[in-house]
Amino acid sequence: MDTAREETLADLWHAQVGRRGDHPFLVAEDATGAVRTYGYRQFDALVASAAAAMRRLGVGPGDAVVLHLPLGAELVRHLLAVMASGAVAVVQDPGSPAPECAHVAQRVRARLAVCTPEAAGRYAGVPGLRVVGPADAAAPVGSGAGASPGAGVTGHDTAGVVFTSGSTATPKGVVLTHANLVFSGRFVQWQATLGPEDRLLTTMPACHVNFQLNALLPVIAAGATLVVVERYSARRFWHQVQAHRATVVQSIAMIVRTQLCRPVEPGERDHHVREVLYYLPLPDAEKQEYERRFGVRLLNSYGTSECLVGAITDPPAGERRWPSIGRVGPGYEARVAGPDGRALPPGEPGEIQLRGEPGVSLMAGYLDDPESTAAAYDADGWMRTGDLGYVDADGWYYFLDRRSRIIKRGAENVSPARVEAVLLEHPGVAQAAVVGVPDPVYDQAVLAVVVPRPGVALTEADVRAHCAARLPAPAVPGTVQVADRLPRTASYKVATGTLSARAAAGSAGSARSART
Known part of the structure; x- marks a missing residue:
């Protein structure tokens, strides 16, 4: 590399x-x-x-x-x-x-x-x-008009x-260089042991690094075959995997869970899949059932758009320690750090941090945002992921939770702040808070709690229609609750933890449902 x-x-x-x-x-x-x-x-x-x-x-x-x-x-x-x-x-x-x-x-x-x-x-x-x-x-x-494309372009x-x-x-716009593309292709080629006769099947959204850097580029690096399915269908997916003779498949929790919800069919283990590229943990029971039922194994890994690929990953061969997210891959260093920025000993939870080469194994930076780019790293070049985990004595990493508020909905990352900003554009909304709540299929669903302006009667249909016209579908709240007020912490911040706990307990507290 x-x-x-x-x-x-x-x-x-x-x-x-x-x-x-x-x-x-x-x-x-x-x-x-x-x-x-x-x-x-x-x-x-x-x-x-x-x-x-x-x-x-x-x-x-x-x-x-x-x-x-x-x-x-x-x-x-x-x-x-x-x-x-x-x-x-x-x-x-x-x-x-x-x-x-x-x-x-x-x-x-x-x-x-x-x-x-x-x-x-x-x-x-x-x-x-x-x-x-x-x-x-x-x-x-x-026509011949395409002679010498890319002349003068550098890594x-x-x-x-x-x-x-x-x-x-x-x-934020993550800026990717040509060196980023080439590095990613070769990294995942190593990670998945991709060879020229492999066929990698994906349904991942093309606007994300999961597709561009973890499917398309590795296939090119290996001289292999890329199989793209325009739209994921739980009913058709495994039949497509079999029909296209896929040897490597990209997957996330939503795909695993929807496949397990399907009735068992004869011949499900009759396939060519040798590796399922997976991202972050899954409950042990679901992981075991999926691997047993379909006769596959999951290759677990962890990464962000900023680090391009699953920088911490199960090795392509040898031992794997589920639910570990793996060990640090070539081109990276990894550590777990405490609030003071110092590395923590094995078993101690803290922030997962990565170090690599910006513009090669890490993003070149955030688009037109030098302040955010600088803030993403400490003085020694360690990238702050904002995610919590720990490492064991043998160098295996374990993911615990996301420190940030990002809602993981299937293959999509939803920013609560972004959804809140759109909610506050509604003329009848005075205050808004957005949290993720457990979803049996998509990992998380988007819950919005809104406080109306005096004299305004909000309905869920009205609020959701407002959001649907301004946000991608995964970011549109699945449930909208109307509240007299939002819970606050001692520092006057919205107590999002309280909202999440109420939702998990099936109680809206002071909120009243806006369902119609």
């Missing part, structure tokens, strides 16, 4: 096109079940034509391009075209509402947005932005920006 500092995505991609030729690179199954397969050389021609078209549309090195497309061949094609040509890719969640789309495009100063017809209107009025469909962002294949240049929810109302 040492050469990652100098290589670019274009270097990695073109090397594999030369080596792999007609070997399948991408298998794409859309929401209707239609499947298309593309070889490396065939897909390279599609990427080159898209890169050429973008240049004709005025996109140059360093320009940001928003991609608002469903997970599939067109999304992967344009993502590779943007990054390999030296521009900056910003993948948007297909379900993002208009205010968020416009905000992201303005934050990155996007020059071009490649969208589905249904999404194009969400970018109306963004200054300096040209909006086109995927067909308009591609030249005729074989230090920015390749993409991924927005991640944090403890503030405004999501």
Whole structure:
């Protein structure tokens, strides 16, 4: 992984096109079940034509391009075209509402947005932005216009920006370099022991590092085959895993739990899966039942968008100590630190911290936010994750909880502060608090407690409709409660722990349900 500092995505991609030729690179199954397969050389021609078209549309090195497309061949094609040509890719969640789309495009100063017809209107009025469909962002294949894409691009240049929810109302943009992409690809290739004949299947959202850095890039690094399924379906998922002969599968708690809820079917253990890439713990009983029923094993790991991959991970071979999240992987150092910033001894709980090389094994920084970038590290270069855990005497790490308030809903991270900010935009809401509550399928659900303005009668339907027009679907509160007041701590902060405890106990306290 040492050469990652100098290589670019274009270097990695073109090397594999030369080596792999007609070997399948991408298998794409859309929401209707239609499947298309593309070889490396065939897909390279599609990427080159898209890169050429973008240049004709005025996109140059360093320009940001928003991609608002469903997970599939067109999304992967344009993502590779943007990054390999030296521009900056910003993948948007297909379900993002208009205010968020416009905000992201303005934050990155996007020059071009490649969208589905249904999404194009969400970018109306963004200054300096040209909006086109995927067909308009591609030249005729074989035109020759795509010669020498990526010329002059270095490993230090920015390749993409991924927005991640944090403890503030405004999501931070994690800046990814080409060196980040190459490092991530090679790290997960090592982690999952990916070889040229492997077939990695994913349903992860393309706007996150789970897809870009932990699925797409490792497949390219290994010269393997990527299988993308546009939409996760509990009923169809395991049949798709079997039909596509997947050898490696990405999974999260929501997928495990929805699969376990399905009736047992004959032949479930008849598959080619040798590794399930998993993120963070699961109750022992569910983990054991899943592995027994489907005849698989989970490779557990821990990471954040800022550290790109599962920096702490089960090793690819040998011992695993569930529920441990693993040991520190190549390219990183890890420790558990106390409030004073000093390393703690084995068994002592504290903050999990990571150290690596910014721009290679760690993000280059937060977009246009040097203060937050500096605050993410201590004076010795240790990255503060905000997550609690401990390490045992043999170097195995254990995750305990998230210090931040982030709500983990399936594959999505939801910022309570962001949801609260939207709630307070409602003309009838005087105060608002948002917490995560246990959900049997998605890990957590979003609960909002609101205090109305005097004389205003709020309904759950009204508040949820307000949020649905301004937030991605996973962030829309599943339950809204109306309260006379919010509980406060001695320092006058909202006592979110009290709200969570009331919800867990099935009591709203002073809150009254706004369900209609």
